[in-house]
Amino acid sequence: MRIAQEGPYRFRVEQEGSMRVPGVVFASPALLPDPAADEALQQVADVAALPGIVVASYAMPDVHWGYGFPIGGVAATDIQADGVVSPGGVGFDISCGVRLLAADLDRGAIGSRLGALMDRLDHTIPRGPGRGAVWSLTGRAQLEEILTDGARYAVRAGHGTTRDLERCEDAGAVIDATPKAVSGRAEQRGLGQLGSLGSGNHFLEIQTVDQIYDDTVAKAFGLHPGQICVMIHCGSRGLGHQICTDHVRAMQTAMPQYGIAVPDRQLACVPADSPEGRAYLGAMAAAANYGRANRQLLAEATRRAFATLYGATLDLVYDVSHNLAKIETHQLDGRRRRLCVHRKGATRALPPGHPDLPADLSDAGQPVLIPGTMGTASYVLTGVPGNPAFNSTCHGAGRRQSRHQAARTVRGKDLRERLEAAGIAVRGASWRGLAEEAPTAYKDIDAVIVTAEGAGLCRKIARLVPLGVIKG
Template sequence: MNLIKITDNIWEVPIGYTEGMRVPGRIYTSEKLMKNLEPDAIKQNANVATLPGILKYSIAMPEMHVGYGFPIGGVAGLDGNDGVISPGGVGFDINCGVRLLVTKIPMKDLLLKLDQLIEDIFKTIPSGVGSKGRLKLDANELKKVFEEGARWAVSNGYGTERDLNFCEENGCMKDATSDKVSKKAISRGLSQLGTLGSGNHFLEIGCVEEIFDTDASKVFGLERGMTTIMIHTGSRGAGHQICTDQLEVFASAVKKYGIKLPDKQLACAPLGSKEAEEYYGVMCAAANYAWANRQIITHWMREVFDKILGDNDLKIVYDVAHNIAKIEEHIVDGKKKRVIVHRKGATRAFSKDNEHIPIEYRSIGQPVLIPGSMGTYSYVLKGTDRAMEETFGSTCHGSGRVLSRSSAKRKYRGENVKKELKEHGIIAKAVSDSVLAEEAPLAYKLSDDIVDVVDSVGISKKVAKIRPYGVVKG
């Protein structure tokens, strides 16, 4: 069965593509990006449409590719009373997210110190698989991190009260239940707070190269030539273990509640059930760990800038979560409805006047942060009314892979990737050459193509474009 073209950049997966679909699928993508769209990702989009309580559409963003259960780039809003929650709709790296900082130092004045900055950032902020942080916490203190999120970090001297105001959820989901986090998840989380992690996680120094929306850029504090710092990391081993623990519980819950699914990776439980309540609480705990993680990294980044440049006035523009499920209110069929929105490799994109975004941004809309892939542009966009109407206030989150990590390592050599980036004026530092190979820019879709789709359909609108100058990879 073929996809149905709705408009130039919107496609429908019709009911019947997968048996048991309750709503159609909706894919935001272009003709160009369709060429690399995996059939299995379309199948996953259709499978999500079978979940009990799903509303409107099973949604996929232009970076869509195969994930666990949900496609990465998948969004689903489910009835907040009669729906379900699914760990596959959140993912293993709970609250993998992006934070954007800016400094008053222009890039032209920073270039001579860029090598030293990248070297010191690499030494200061631990990165890579299994990396251990500089903090030494006991289990009781870690439970406070799970409960308090970024506020724990600020309370312990890692940042300021202002920082919290510019984080999604102010850096803390209040429904976290640390007492339900397993001993193994606690063990994995003890040594990794303040670390970057591996894969597509990174720390990047860039420069605002182009402004698309003058009013929005002024409100967000962005100017051409300004230096930016982007932090992309999540809940590390703690979040991964929390997800792993819960998948075992949910496999049994599907049988217990008689839920029929086309894919066991979509294992879910009805909202209000013991299983759903426990998962939501520990997912919130992992999300809080991730916000604390990015907050501590922010503090250490400020220390590096202060040491080398005599300036640590790095201000947070915003901090957004990617892999998360949140209880929100949305208008569905003309009525306000309680919805649990799963965003799996997708970004919240709330419009102006929304009480859940910083008061400073309510005249414009929420900042949306879309990172590029090491050698490509990153973007700042803003949330829109159309996103609220069509996608439960959601948009894309990044570029999306076109090559698996193993395929990228077979195709590219890390030393060549590093050399080519250097020729384009980008300094890259990683724990190994193999990391640079698997994260080669051409292993990803172009961020320009992704952003053009969401901008053209209006579910977020371009504000500024950021060129990378230096990047540290996990």
């Protein structure tokens, strides 16, 4: 494998003899993974061998190893040229994403009642690896409504407002969902988890706007200095995991009939327009709708806590996924082409004027939500014209230590004490879970943002700092 720096924030990665297109990593030298310790760069090269791939296999500044694709991996395949869809390009937590809400409340109004808010949320927000949910579904018929209409169904049932849908990617639901492509096992796992954080790096964080970089765009987003915000990071829970598992197995069986060979079995794939490809895309869309509804329910539970303690309201700034494959049309080689764009640990970043933006954000561009980790800043950015990676950017700081490595070097109890001493209230599901998500296990979020901006992927609008965090 050859690695060559092509610019301040761009590296070319090539595997001799197997590249259909180049691999490109947007990173500074300090953020580039060490090939001896992290296989992410090899994964970038492997993804470049997918059938039908166009332009390049991309990796974002937060790149690190994942299942199949690296986390932070982006790749588009041409559907008309038998371009494939790969569950490895989406991940197990389908439609994992971030939702940001802005309160009509400033930091000074929280005062000494932050602890009471954190205690209420600690008891209200279900989290951890098992069952537990804000909304107990009555059965599979109601679950199929969620799989079909996502956050739209939740709002129709009284869990939110029409404006929530206007500020959510795809207006709250992917329209091509196929609940019949979801297995009974996946449905069973989804019945008891709607409205829950899960575990791992998922969180609900109380934040305040620390700095504004563009007043006009921040105003369009509904943000101002000192404002209280809530950021929620979670996905489709066990239902999405099971869908990925089911369809990886189906594709591994089907690949020989399409003459497909891949350098890594975790890149199992089929033509996106094949029966197996359409089945996966339909099931993936159903999981995406579950993830949107999941964040909608958690937002409503948080709103109730704010209303009870402060009489405050929370408006949705935006909700966007970072584990999804989308059928999009892009201009390539002088013509519009229908592509399957995989974003694995990467988020959409639409520029001003893009037709998929709600009308009130057309001039500003899409809000891009990039969280740090416990104790560090998070950022709100916007999409920019000329994005070199299919209007994509990074989704977070990116791990530099595995969960096991982090847990060996940090004690969860000690970490909580340090964060509390720094003025950040912490409520965790377990000491082990806190240790695995220690700030030292992640890259420097400020360096990641500088790189993303320098590479032309997005533009920063606001910096948010944490006051309290609920960890899965």
